[in-house]
Amino acid sequence: MDTRVTALVVAHRDVEHLRRTLDALDAQTRRADAVVAIAFDASDEVRQLFEERHVDRLVTTREQLTFGGALAEGERTLDDPRGDDDFLWLLAQDNAPREDALGLLLARFETAPSAAVAGPKLVDWNDDSRLRGIGETVTTRGTTVPFVEDQLDQGQYDTLSDVLAVGSPGMLVRRTVWRDVGGFDPALGPIDDGLDFCIRARLTGKRVVLAPGAVVAVSGDGIAGAPRSRRWRVKQRRARLARTAELHRRLVYAPRVWMVLHWLLLVPLAIVRSVGLLIRKQPELIAAEFRAAAWVAFGGTRVVTARRRLAAAKEVGWSSLANLKMSGRELARRKRLEREDGVPIGSVERGDLRFFTGGGAWIILAALVVGGILFVKFVPASTLAGGGLLPLSGDVRELWQNIGYGWRSVGDGFVGAADPFAVVLALMGTLTFWHPSSAIVILWILALPFAALTGWFAATRLTERSGYRNLAAIAWTLSPTFLIALAEGRPAAVIAHILLPLLFSAGVVASRSWGAAAAASLLLALVAACAPSLVPALLVLWLVALVASRARFGRVLFIPAPLIALFGPLVWQQGVEGGRWFALLADPGKPLASPDVTVTDLLLGLPQSGYGGWQETASDLGLASLWVTNGVPVLVGLVALVGLVGLFLPGARRGIGLWAIAALGFATAVVDTHIAVTFVGAEATTVWPGTALSLVWLGLVGAAVSACDSLRTRGWIPAIVAGVAVAVVAAPAVLMVPLGHGAVTSSDGRTLPAYVTAAAADEPGLGTLRITPGDDGAIVATVIRGDGEFLDRQSTLVNTGSLLADENGDLAQLTGNIVSVSGHAFAPDLQKQGIEFVLLAPTPDSASDEAKAVAARAETALDANDELENVGVTDVGTLWRTADAVDGREPGDVRSAGTVLSLAALILMTLIALLVAIPTTSSREAARMSPRTVGSRYAREGMVVRDVPDDHGFLADPDAEAEPEWADVVSLPGVDPVSEVPSSEPEDTADREEDARE
């Protein structure tokens, strides 16, 4: 009987592609007997074109149809097939067949009567020699594996005949089979529709063959076959469709019991795969993953109908397909080959880090020695005290209970948001879990080497020359504000100074790498937790980075996510509920008075007056103060001058960026000195400008280093000048601690007298009322519960006065009466408050007369109170205890939705950031390919060419060239399976290479 071919052409909107397709159809040697056009949601031009070409039938519809759906529409309009010899040729608007395509396809059917589907070779629309598809198969587990996606056509697949499936573009199908199997699955879009059809066709006992001689050009519009556009939205859609198709087919092909299991595992599997995507640094595909899982799980793909369709047509078992599927091992081998194909021979990658050879290790070692000498008296200490230092809670569990939103046991106890700094302290304390306070001792002793290390690593982003990197490390370590923070005992400022260079180094490359963006996000959260006053400046820098990253803004957009999760509860409570937005900038930790400072001092990078200790040193040494008031600004000016020079040299862009950072830091420091939100006693003290000055120092040192780098070898003079200037300015600050001017001392970890800690060991809810006379004759009353004050229990909510620790004034009345001769009966009040001890803080000799008078008054009154017994004078003050025993107050255990929510958000954000930050092989490869420095005058600065790898081992592997084993089984009669064993080639290649070298 005559074969009768009806071509079904599906078109959407692309007229140019359609024109070429229709021209190709007209030019066929064996023309199609009928052409039915289906135009879905088509533009007028498409319809006009169809009408011009006089297609036999035109079906238009307004709906958005899949390829299968459009074909079904078209097929419905045809008469019933006469017999086995009626064929359908499936074409989309961008499938243009060569003239002999239809003839060759039909010829395949003649030689294989049991074939039901024949597929052509697909080549690129614009380039005939590039293969775009030739047959598909699945692995034993069900993953689609196309044989080809993008390869040069060298005839390597021309001998393929029987395949499991072919792609849908240009497929020639017997109409009877089409009817029996029920056409394409309407749930499958452009991906896997042909595969599914061919599998179902094979399950009716028919064969699917390839006609490699028939060539169809495809463009990847997305109607037949996956869309090939590289745009982000299309990539998302492709991922979603591919995953939907995979899950749908898994549910449809599985036996009933397994289907239920697979269906239950859909969403959990999506979560697990999302974690894998995070690790693989492809977080943008997580949405596609979840959408696909949800769509299939909730029946969007009509699994039951598909199963019914499959069962109705199925005649042979699944085992008949087993030979055609690809084993997992084979798939792994193919992937390995692909990867090896992709390795460039002779790559250009970034040079060595040269940490050891370049002297960086020596600088760290020197800093370690200097730090050890300076802080030698802290080495045997178990806890540090003084300044802003307090011990950490003794138990790691308590440390972690003090984060998030929940019960805060400071003062009277309240439910509120903890400081983000508590998270930093918890992390540090967990490192030395046997005695958390030791972490602070170690931090102090190792502060200088840490700062040198981070400074050195940040400098690797600016310069490849070891000398300038070392300069940066030295200058960062000898920053006066850092040394003053160490001497005064400000742990948050010390940690912020150590982490800032890491934030810089991750942040400048965040736009090109997910790993760097995630690392930057975690570091931003940590730095902001230590120094909330820097948050406005850092957010401005983030906005600038967002704008500068243009198309790749997604990574930079993620950066503040952990910061928001960490600060969320505090911002809510302090800002939204309380309206005290300025109080969010308060320094965390123990409140410490900020010394007076002028704008000139801030300009010199010093957080207090006295020229960084030079004024005292000058008077001690007998130098005229003129030397100091002029000398120190000149020295700092020299460093700034080197940085300014860099603005006029090539590579000025990063100089401008760094100076912008310095200017932002300076503005923050100036504003900081005008915001007084933290109460030390009864007086508000300004935010300490030192952390903002660390930012200024970052910008200044960075500008100087980048200027030296721009000067290349001639920059060694400015580098040495800058280094010496910094060292001279910092000299008195370095010697502050050994000479005894520092406030930090070693302690035994007790902030309350031993008597109290012994009593509190049995009853942790016991309160101590601490009374501190102030300089103006007023007193400050604090209630300390348990065995003392701890750094991780400090709360800015209390220190900024946002939270009234004493709502109805009971405690104030009690304290006011207890320090005076009064007729008030104290026992019931003390019992109600759970206070057993009263501690009168010592008045130093330098205190004012009013303070001494108040102290005397308080002492007399407390002594004379017959409800209190004088325990004695301790080194933290005079202690009284109540005559009767008092029951301590139990800590409140309020678990609200807020606690769980904030903790969950924090854990989620941190996990996501950590997973994305984990370096993988491919991310390290990608990083190696990119230059380490940023913004230098030469774009490929520091990149080296790797040697051409030795190919001997590669080619000698017999596996590398052998055919896959399944190809031996399936072969057409008359065609030998290809089997080559490389015999003498390796030696020839080796000889040829040696000749070439000589």
Place this chain on the structure above:
Amino acid sequence: MNRQMRFGIRMAAGGVTVVGLAAVVSAALLVEPPSYRAIADPVSVTPEAADQVRVCPGSLLEVGQDASAATALTELGTATIASSTSDGESIEDTSLTAPDVGPDASGPTVLTLPAGTGTMGASQIQSVGTDTIAGLAAAECQESSSDMWFVAGSTDVGRTSLVMLNNPTGVDATVDIEVAGENGAVDSQTGLDVLVEAGTQKAVSLAGIAPNTVTPVVHVTSTGTDIQAWVQQSSIRGLVPAGVEVAGRSAAPSENVTIPGVQVYKGQPEIDTQEYDDRRPSLRLYAPGDTATHVTATVRDEAGDEVSTIVVDVAAGAVGEYPLADVKPGRYSIQIEASGPVVAAARTSVAADKSGDFAWFAAADTLDAPFVVDAASGPGRTLVVHNPGTDAATVTIGDDEVTIDPGASKTHQLKGPVTVTPDAPVTAAVNYTGSSAVSAYVVTAPKPASEPIDVTVR
């Protein structure tokens, strides 16, 4: 061209950046940004008023009345207490126990006025006439304190001094008694850490702490709670008792000290010798500290005119006693100005045929609130109000309103309790003048009601 353009752009960008930085710096130097300062609002707490508690010295004690028990203390009779309030509130009275004396001892009286608006004044008087102790001793019942100076007493031959420590509170007190004499501070451990239990009286013999000290000054400090103390001094010359006095505390060391109501009695004893005799009217001075102090003591009469001046340099740490020479009998006030803090008191005596008596006049703190004087009845009880200031003061004594010139004193014969209302700080003392029985005490103010205090709770 490309290179030149790049160069030009770079220069321009660099220049703009430098200008921008300069603008930021100058803006910071010139413009003062608005500041935000959080204000703590401390709670002003006015302490609840406490009860006024005045302790009386209790009856006079004799040491070693029974020769077989040389250190035993015996009560000599009971003192007469007089107390009254300004607004008629009733006063509770309790007594302390005196375990040193014995379980049956009557013990000193403690007068408590519940917290209210009124004020209380009380005193006691006792007259004895045994073979060994004779004389009149009057003392004000006073509120307790933790730091007291007693410029009185003597442990010379024939002189017996006792330090009476009364603890009216419910808390034990640990008392340190430090004595300085004419040769400097007396180093003795006996007077340190004397435990005075709650609600008891303890009497410590001064001879046990500082024997053979002719002109002691006693400094009593207590920790644990406030107590009240007196120095009881009795004198016997040969076999003739020469008087007894219960001396109250002097004003705290200060550079300006006033001793009101010093009375030089008519019957002055005859003194032949030029050597030290404690019957001479004298001024005892002590300057605690390390440096010698230059003191000018001006004796003024009732009208405020200067009668005599003593200018001395008191050695550091040593007590000096200086006779009030050429001062005729009468009532005087002594104004002391010193270059450093000093404590002072004056002593005068009276002699009769068979006996004599002496009186200690302590330095007084100023009184500026209305006060009640209730002097127990005794011979010649007189209230002396002295104006130590530079402006005239108007004082209402009972129903009379008088004006006292600066430096002058006003006397008022007492017939019963009287309320005195001054409009400026004045000092007051009560004198008893009999033919051979004299005594005096300074009127002290109640403990000041505690000032309101600002409390910030963190």
